Amino acid sequence: MKINVRQIVVAGVLGAIAIVLGVTQIGFIPVPNLSGSATIMHIPAIIGAVLEGPVVGILAGAIFGIFSMLNDTSGLFTNPVVSVLPRILIGLTSWYVYKALEKRNSDVAAAAAGVVGTLTNTVFVVGALIAFGLLPVEAVPTIIPQALVEVVIAAIVTVLVARGVKLVRSGSTTASESKDGTY
Amino acid sequence: MSLEFSRTVTFGQYINVNSVVHRLDARIKMLSVACVMFCTFMTRGFVSILPILAIAVLIQVTSKIPVGYTLRGYRLLLRTMLFIIPFQILFYRAPAGVQVDPYWQWWVLSISPQGISAGLYTLTRVILLYHTINMLMFTTTMIDLSDGAEILFEPLKKLRVPxxxxxxxxxxxxxxxxxxxxxxxxxxxxxxxxxxxxxxxxxxxxxxxxxxxxxxxxxxxxxxxxxxxxxxxxxxxxGGEGRTKLRTMHIASTDVFALSIILLFAVSAAYIGRTFGV
Incomplete structure (x- = not known):
């Protein structure tokens, strides 16, 4: 496998966004649920997959996973099978969905990628927690409200951000605040 | 919500104290952590987890990280566990061949000494895993970690992993x-x-x-x-070919010594867990 400079840098930057969303708590939206919050930390991985393809999605997801393993506060994510593996899959599944639907409507495709990516994250993390006996199967219903909220948020945010980035990249608008490229 | 993240955010939890553990080679620390974590998953009960506990105490003491600081990090962990552990106790299903004498039982719910002990064992294991990872983060900078990882995973290059x-x-x-x-x-x-x-x-x-x-x-x-x-x-x-590093890592005799002590404890934990199932 060969990874080019573009993929390295974009994945790194998206991974950094995931980390920043985590450490500043901006990436957590309070939900009336036992875990207390829905996350959007996995969205950079989905966006990476949508904008730049599976490699970037996978790498950005991996960074998010490694970060959640190293910066774990709940004690549940110290196991890499729980924290890293599901996050690697986010990029893959959301890219497949996006690729399949892109031709019809890129907004619908991005929303679908957001939904599938989020479900990949939830299902595999919860699945791994159950498999390792860290979470009893019976506790699953308490996670459902959080999962639903995450799916809705991801669907909305992925579409808007993907659209925004594409718009800026197309050159029909400018995002930088000064003309010399320094911000 | 605070507007000044850059002041309040602690990213990477490195604590700059000069201790033996801080000075150990990052690769050695990562290997030890991987080994301790793997062996923790191999333990089966309170007896086999004792050597892991010993490692945790040893690292805590030699790292000079204030105990209070480490404990403060456990608050969130305990909050999650307060939710998870009751579930584990209530829905405890005994493995085949284990006699359960519940204090209280209703439908699939029960409270039994075996269930409580299984719950407490899970809690201990989670805390120890958490402690191991935390100690690595407290004593090693992020840059050392990624430099170390680069060298540790070098054999994977043979499998064409970039x-x-x-x-x-x-x-x-x-x-x-x-x-x-x-x-x-x-x-x-x-x-x-x-x-x-x-x-x-x-x-x-x-x-x-x-x-x-x-x-x-x-x-x-x-x-x-x-x-x-x-x-x-x-x-x-x-990529990597022909790149050189500004700082090179060296493995000293203390590194070898530390790794062998940890290996000894961790492997004995796994051995006890596997052979005796306690």
Missing amino acids: VNELVMTMTVALKFVPLLITELERLIRAQTARGVRFDTGGVIERTKKIVPVLIPLFVNALNRAEVLIVAMNARCYH
């Missing part, structure tokens, strides 16, 4: 974090100046508020990425 590229991705992410925190701070301020309050509202409202922050965050970050791509290409970055 190790250098992966580590470079991680390094780029780490270098961008402080930058993006400042950026996020600026965006949040800009929105606050327009009257947006980020700490109120339901789920939908909060999502609506966060989108105008996320879009410029992504756009700006990706613009910065473009600049870095050009810079790296201009300097002919091409």
